[in-house]
Amino acid sequence: MGTVTRRQLTDLPGTLGLPLALGLVLVLAFLTFGLPLLDQAVPAQRPVPAGLPYPVGAGVTVVPPPGATLDVTGTRPGEDRGTALFRVGRVRYAIAVQPFDGDLSAAAVRLRQRITGTSGHRVTGTQLAVSTAGGLDGVQGVYSAGGRDGRYAVFVAHGLTIEVTVSGADLDLGRTLPAIDASTRTLDYEAGR
Amino acid sequence: MSDPVRPGATAAALARQPAFWIVLALLAAGAIRIGQITTRFLATFPIATITAIALFALLAVPFWLFVSELDFLEREPAGLRVVAFAWGGLVATTVSIPGSTALENLIAKLGSPHLAADWGAALAGPTVEEIAKTLGVVAIVLIARAQVNSVLDGVVYGALVGLGFQIVEDVVFAIGAVALAGEGDQVQPVITTFLVRGFLAGVWSHTLFGALAGAGIGYLVVTPDRGRGHRVAMAGCAFFGAWASHVLWNSPLLRDGLGNGALALLAVLVVKGLPPLLLILWLVRRAHDQEAAYYVAKLATLRDPALITDGELRVLGSGSRRAAARRHAAASVGRRGRAAVRRLQRAQARLAVELSRAPAEPTEDTAIRHRAEVRTHRAALESLGHPEAVEGVRSWRHTVSTVGTTAVALAVLWVALSALSG
Known part of the structure; x- marks a missing residue:
């Protein structure tokens, strides 16, 4: 209070406006570009034990395809929901589990809407019935996304929807789809897990 | 501070x-x-x-x-x-x-x-x-x-x-x-x-x-x-x-x-x-x-009831009292009274800020202008038959309004919580 003193006039940030502003830009640049670069520099893929069920979340498990790795950036296990992202070569194999109170056709419509809601994505071909070794019934279909192709499958059981999406270049998909389809058929629900 | x-x-x-x-x-x-x-x-x-x-x-x-x-x-x-x-x-x-x-x-x-x-x-x-x-x-x-x-x-x-x-x-x-x-x-x-x-x-x-x-x-x-x-x-x-x-x-x-x-x-x-x-x-x-005390102290040095009275000094430093003074004016002389009190309070606040400026700065004309502004709003308030922007006795209508608003807010909150938790 009182008058403006020399100390006040020469105090930060009055005299250091430009350096402080540049410092501010540097911090923002680090948050916007530096952190993503750092993220890219750290490997995301982890090996997964072959032939063993992997817990996706909410009691749902899957046996990953041989040679698959787990991408931890898309994997978030939880008690009432969860996601798992596997990489099979250059093919992306994602499974998402979440609470759902509708039936299978509603779940399929929802997944297709989400796929077509993404720019450049469209569902092609017809939808077929599919079931897992553990007895989960679902439907599967095909979609295209620009230069990539995709497969989707959806299951509804125990108040959950299990959504599977697979995407990759045509040649890569052709090589890996049999193993991924076999993996999808291992989807299972274990109560209390 | x-x-x-x-x-x-x-x-x-x-x-x-x-x-x-x-x-x-x-x-x-x-x-x-x-x-x-x-x-x-x-x-x-x-x-x-x-x-x-x-x-x-x-x-x-x-x-x-x-x-x-x-x-x-x-x-x-x-x-x-x-x-x-x-x-x-x-x-x-x-x-x-x-x-x-x-x-x-x-x-x-x-x-x-x-x-x-x-x-x-x-x-x-x-x-x-x-x-x-x-x-x-x-x-x-x-x-x-x-x-x-x-x-x-x-x-x-x-x-x-x-x-x-x-x-x-x-x-x-x-x-x-x-x-x-x-x-x-x-x-x-x-x-x-x-x-x-x-x-x-x-x-x-x-x-x-x-x-x-x-x-x-x-x-x-x-x-x-x-x-x-x-x-x-x-x-x-x-x-x-x-x-x-x-x-x-x-x-x-x-x-x-x-x-x-x-x-x-x-x-x-x-x-x-x-x-x-x-x-x-x-x-x-x-x-x-702390800020209110600082500015009110500046206004208190004026010792001019045409600019601010002792009662208004007490009111200006508190948000709830300022609002109570506006309600009192509204109850006494209607909506124009509420608006006039608000304008007077704003003018007094601007004068307080002006008084707090460092004395070395050439603000004499501005200070005169701000004083004139307060006097103008004071005159407008007086012309409505309400000479001072101070609090009145708490009215039952305000109490009922406060309780009613709180009850409605709680009811809306309850409905929202019930809808989301259900």
């Missing part, structure tokens, strides 16, 4: 500051990025996007008015309030979207997917977002140091940065919910997001965290008589408080609630949100009272 008020920077003076152009460039870059995101939303979900923008823009209005009124005596310039809001809505959000995602990925990579699932949102979001928002208050200081004269100024700018961030983030979350629902361009997920993030969680969200961090920056710049280390430590504590409040709010603690039903949901909201809310309200009250 108040500084002498110095004249605000003119447009020409601002244009000569490199920091001003840097801030302007950052705002432009943020506007382009958020514009791109909004365009994409509009192309995919036009009805939901327009509904979300309209609902959350409406929600911003009472917050904006409340925060702008916090510093009644020395109101922040509208232009700077807009810059603060725009920083939160354009710059801080633009920075936080890639930054928070990258940090959460790093938590998953360096920790585990389980850690990221449980604590990723609680640690990554607050860390990136609180830094980006607090830099908004720093930006205001860099371009208009003369307008940051008290801790309360820091609170106001910090809260407005937080409000801008909150509104844009809520719109993004609402459209995210629409996409996740997979039911096309529906407004139902927008309404649910509005109830949860706007209505139930809105009070203890980014506006609150930003206010706390802003108070620290305010303290840092207006207390040069304290050691630099002490001021930096205090600013650091305020930032940590904002970060910790945000972490607590996002944390998985009590995620499963305290049971089922509206009461349990309310209990979780209160447990997680009330401590920071009370802390910040206490801080705002303290900062407001």
